Amino acid sequence: MPRTAEEIAAGLRERIHSGELQPGDRLPTMEALVEEHGVNRQTARTALTILKNEGLVEYKGGRAGTFVREKPATRMVRARAMERDNLGYYSGANVQHWRLVEGTRTEVGEEPVPADIAGYLGVEPGTPVVARKRINGDPDVPAYRQLTDSYLHPDAVAAVPVIAGNSGLGGIYDRIEEWxxxxxxxxxxxxxxxxxxxxxxxxxxPPGVPLLRVIRTSTVKVDGRQLVVEVNDIRFSAEVFSIRYPMTRRGEAKWPVQPASADFYTS
Structure with missing residues (x-):
């Protein structure tokens, strides 16, 4: 019985995950898949497209064919901490030298706040807010880049209008702390x-690669209430970057610890 495109893709996927097909190896051609599985060319093409959309393979065009995609050998580890230099705050020593990607600029304007961001910001979905958007990256490594969308609470903008435009030395965080x-x-x-x-x-x-998404909230106490003045929506490739942070001991996990008194696996 002819196999489905999903079944053919599953077989090729297993060969890739097992290491039988290595990065850079050429996959069977559509003609070979047609002959091997007794399917038509459209089914074979769909099977290869499934793997392409998953980010496992890439089509190099013409007679070259489809190959197992080569991925970065290592990921850049993103430590999460707020640090500071003469330019102001930055989030992690390994991005200190990052700048706006060449040919881009910070886009500032008012727009309806996305529903998921509204929940963090404490406003109704669709509320007009000031958004500051940019693409930052390593000037020496084109693949090291991130999208950063900053959404400002209307109360903060009303109190500190400069953060809706050119916020000056130190940027919006300095202006907010001064206020x-x-x-x-x-x-x-x-x-x-x-x-x-x-x-x-x-x-x-490439297609099929997920984004790591970091939602950072900035909070100050204003008139006796905790106000989330800004929500920063940061996205970068999960294939190029990873995130690392120390685990802290809290509560009963503080050393020295009490001897365990129950069996986790039978409780």
Whole structure:
């Protein structure tokens, strides 16, 4: 019985994951897949497209064919900490030298806040807010880049209008701390998402690679309430980067610890 495109893709996927097919190896041609599995060319083409969309293979055109995609041998580890130099705050020593990607600029304008960002910012979805968007990257390594979208709370913009434009030396965080007369508190949440075509193109990513997404909230205390003044939506390739941070001991995990009194596997 002829196999489906999904079944053919599953067989090739297993050969890739097992190491039988190595990065740079050529996959069977559509003609070979047609003959081997008794299917038509469209089914064979669909099977290869499935693997391409998963980021496992790449089509090099013409008679070259389809190959197992070569991935970065290592990932750049992104340590998560706020640091500071003469330019202001930056999030991690290995991105200190990053700048706007050549040919781009920070885009500033008012737009309806996305529904998921609205929840962090504490406003209704669709509320007009000031957004500051840019592409940052390593000037020496084209693949090292990230999208950074900053959404500002309307109350912060009303109190410090300059953060909606050219915020001056030190940027918006310095202006906010000068206004609040206290340090900003930051908190980050890390997740992964499927990139849009626009994000894939901007980050020079092949199809099928997920994005790491860091949502950073900036909070100050204003008039007796904790106000999230800014939400930073940071996205970068999960294939090029990883995130590392120390684990802290809390509560009963503080050393010295008490002897365990129950069996985890039978409780």
């Amino acid at each position: 609040a007369r206290q340090p900003i508190s930051w908190e980050e949440e890390i997740t992964a998402i499927t990139p849009s075509p626009v994000e894939t193109a901007a980050l020079l990513m």
